Amino acid sequence: MEYVNPEGLRLDGRRFNEMRQIVAEVGVVSKADGSAVFEMGNTKVIAAVYGPREIQNKSLQNKNDHALVLCEYSMAQFSTGDRRRQKFDRRSTELSLVIRQTMEACILTELLPHSQIDIFLQVLQADGGTRSACINAATLALADAGIPMRDLAVSCSAGYLNSTPLLDLNYVEDTAGGADVTVGILPKLDKVTLLQMDAKLPMETFETVFALASEGCKAIAERIREVLQENTKQLEYRRAA
Amino acid sequence: MEGRLANMWRLTVNESKFVETALQSELRVDGRGLYDYRKLTIKFGKEYGSSEVQLGQTHVMGFVTAQLVQPYKDRPNEGSLSIFTEFSPMADPSFEPGRPGESAVELGRIIDRGLRESRAVDTESLCVLAGKMVWSVRIDLHILDNGGNLVDAANIAALAALVTFRRPDCTVGGENGQEVIIHPPEEREPLPLIIHHLPIAFTFGFFNKGNIVVMDPTYVEEAVMCGRMTVTVNANGDICAIQKPGEEGVSHSVILHCMRLASSRAAATTKIIREEVEAYNRERSLQKVKRHPTLAKSVVSGPTVVVKEEHRKSSDQEKAAEISREHVERLKLSSEELRSTKVEEVAASPTNFKGGPSKWDPYSEAMDVDSLKASLASKGDSVTKSSSKKTTNGSGNAEKDAEMSVEEVTGDLGKKDTVEATKQNDGEMTLKDAVKPKKKRKNKNN
Numbered sequence: 001m002e003y004v005n006p007e008g009l010r011l012d013g014r015r016f017n018e019m020r021q022i023v024a025e026v027g028v029v030s031k032a033d034g035s036a037v038f039e040m041g042n043t044k045v046i047a048a049v050y051g052p053r054e055i056q057n058k059s060l061q062n063k064n065d066h067a068l069v070l071c072e073y074s075m076a077q078f079s080t081g082d083r084r085r086q087k088f089d090r091r092s093t094e095l096s097l098v099i100r101q102t103m104e105a106c107i108l109t110e111l112l113p114h115s116q117i118d119i120f121l122q123v124l125q126a127d128g129g130t131r132s133a134c135i136n137a138a139t140l141a142l143a144d145a146g147i148p149m150r151d152l153a154v155s156c157s158a159g160y161l162n163s164t165p166l167l168d169l170n171y172v173e174d175t176a177g178g179a180d181v182t183v184g185i186l187p188k189l190d191k192v193t194l195l196q197m198d199a200k201l202p203m204e205t206f207e208t209v210f211a212l213a214s215e216g217c218k219a220i221a222e223r224i225r226e227v228l229q230e231n232t233k234q235l236e237y238r239r240a241a
Numbered sequence: 242m243e244g245r246l247a248n249m250w251r252l253t254v255n256e257s258k259f260v261e262t263a264l265q266s267e268l269r270v271d272g273r274g275l276y277d278y279r280k281l282t283i284k285f286g287k288e289y290g291s292s293e294v295q296l297g298q299t300h301v302m303g304f305v306t307a308q309l310v311q312p313y314k315d316r317p318n319e320g321s322l323s324i325f326t327e328f329s330p331m332a333d334p335s336f337e338p339g340r341p342g343e344s345a346v347e348l349g350r351i352i353d354r355g356l357r358e359s360r361a362v363d364t365e366s367l368c369v370l371a372g373k374m375v376w377s378v379r380i381d382l383h384i385l386d387n388g389g390n391l392v393d394a395a396n397i398a399a400l401a402a403l404v405t406f407r408r409p410d411c412t413v414g415g416e417n418g419q420e421v422i423i424h425p426p427e428e429r430e431p432l433p434l435i436i437h438h439l440p441i442a443f444t445f446g447f448f449n450k451g452n453i454v455v456m457d458p459t460y461v462e463e464a465v466m467c468g469r470m471t472v473t474v475n476a477n478g479d480i481c482a483i484q485k486p487g488e489e490g491v492s493h494s495v496i497l498h499c500m501r502l503a504s505s506r507a508a509a510t511t512k513i514i515r516e517e518v519e520a521y522n523r524e525r526s527l528q529k530v531k532r533h534p535t536l537a538k539s540v541v542s543g544p545t546v547v548v549k550e551e552h553r554k555s556s557d558q559e560k561a562a563e564i565s566r567e568h569v570e571r572l573k574l575s576s577e578e579l580r581s582t583k584v585e586e587v588a589a590s591p592t593n594f595k596g597g598p599s600k601w602d603p604y605s606e607a608m609d610v611d612s613l614k615a616s617l618a619s620k621g622d623s624v625t626k627s628s629s630k631k632t633t634n635g636s637g638n639a640e641k642d643a644e645m646s647v648e649e650v651t652g653d654l655g656k657k658d659t660v661e662a663t664k665q666n667d668g669e670m671t672l673k674d675a676v677k678p679k680k681k682r683k684n685k686n687n
Contacts, residue, residue, distance in 0.1 A: 196483060
């Protein structure tokens with residue numbers, strides 16, 4: 001099947017280095033301390049952050065002088081084409097672990113000892129790149145909750161099909177059998193926190209795809225910053241009025 | 242993060258500071274270099290598809306089993322591969338029995354990605370009846386001792402078990418061609434899985450905010466490290482999977498450096514695994530030869546045993562078949578009056594072998610002593626050694642005599658009598674015939 005036509009257009013009309021449209025909104029769940037909705041094309045994710053609050057389960061506490069970060073990733077049963085059988089399967093467990101560790105790296109946990117920060121991620125629509133959307137949504141939600149972070153954790157995915165590196169894969173491109181590289185970076189510090197890859201890639205091709213995904217991350221970081229600044233302006237405006 | 246508080250093993254501040262300070266001077270606590278691996282031992286069990294891997298203190302066992310199931314609806318002509326991990330509480334006090342914890346699930350998924358997404362195991366060959374019956378291969382990994390770096394050890398255990406696994410042969414039959422008949426191993430030799438390449442996992446530990454990189458971290462180093470990354474590569478230089486699950490951020494250059502390190506080590510580890518598997522297969526095939534029922538009394542050791550070995554379908558046997566072909570060539574060349582029927586049968590069997598028990602009866606045809614003597618003389622020690630080794634696996638007194646005679650034939654003409662005594666006299670070839678060629682030559686010269 002042809003995923004990139006000879007003119008360089010993909011199935012949805014994008015070019016190889018174009019991302020899908022991003023729509024982000026902050027403060028959507030009124031009960032939560034911080035929340036956000038993040039859309040990357042058809043992938044829609046909602047994140048809710050509760051914290052810092054008292055530790056509910058003392059047995060989980062590992063380090064006394066750091067905050068405990070808990071993360072739960074789940075896909076709604078209506079998020080994919082066919083109704084999903086189980087809400088919590090092994091993939092959800094692995095993604096919860098991975099996203100938790102990614103956010104833990106960027107939250108200043110030493111400023112909030114003896115407390116717990118809960119991040120709940122719910123995928124409402126899954127069209128490829130859900131873990132990237134979740135990390136971006138979590139970053140927005142944490143910022144909305146006012147939790148101190150050393151940088152914005154952003155994530156993007158890239159793949160390799162028809163001998164072309166492609167940025168931001170959708171579901172069809174993801175399941176095509178080519179490689180899928182998900183990168184999570186801290187843009188200001190220029191550090192890579194998350195890196196996952198499946199399927200085979202030769203070394204040189206991987207470097208190209210990796211670089212492309214990192215570029216995508218930087219673009220998302222810009223967008224997230226804009227959204228947060230806009231949100232702060234709104235708050236200021238409402239407070240002044 | 243999981244586990245009851247009482248079961249938590251915590252590293253003391255002293256120990257963690259010691260490990261970190263040592264690493265800053267590029268010293269590891271167990272004396273290894275930064276990129277050195279611990280000693281790797283691979284052992285196999287009695288059953289096909291069971292392996293036991295020890296990487297330093299880490300001990301993992303892998304088991305592969307296969308079952309006929311219905312395929313997934315979206316992949317009707319592909320078999321399936323599933324990995325289950327068992328983090329036994331005896332391995333680590335923080336492992337709890339019952340449902341796999343986060344790290345168990347993660348380990349299973351890393352190995353699964355390396356094997357499945359990179360198409361290491363050919364799933365299309367596991368299809369028996371498209372849409373109805375496919376083989377589902379299940380890999381069970383049991384962690385027996387957690388000495389650090391479970392991913393690498395478990396990955397090697399899974400690979401070793403997969404490569405030595407044999408699934409039963411099955412044919413499609415029945416009235417309407419819809420029944421699947423599974424043949425037991427006694428009836429038909431079980432078949433190996435088709436494995437295209439071996440994806441090997443290499444785990445790195447990051448220390449000092451991602452500036453220090455270490456390969457194959459031990460249990461203590463894992464408790465101290467601030468981040469880790471697992472790179473799965475194969476010997477062809479392809480990167481099959483990468484897993485860096487968050488934690489400390491590292492720079493791009495460090496990541497690429499790690500990947501190059503892993504790529505350069507892949508070939509060596511693949512070689513180790515393949516060598517161990519080869520040794521195991523050889524042992525198994527030798528055991529099989531010992532148990533073969535028609536290997537009763539044979540006149541002379543060398544070619545007899547070689548023919549028997551050809552009746553085993555195994556990649557390792559191609560080596561033996563080649564050796565047998567070599568023997569046959571020498572037999573052919575060394576004597577003009579070689580019994581053509583017997584030799585052709587031996588020569589033809591490597592190429593025309595169809596399967597089933599041996600039709601060659603050692604008592605129906607006699608051995609050509611002269612040709613054997615010549616071949617043994619030309620081959621020298623190697624033949625006598627190998628043939629004597631093979632005869633020790635056999636049974637019966639005749640073989641013992643044959644062994645002795647084989648060893649002494651090279652030197653002593655007198656022993657010819659012993660061999661002749663055991664030779665069957667069918668009527669066609671006699672001792673005179675064996676001597677004939679020399680006379681003929683003399684006549685020609687005259």
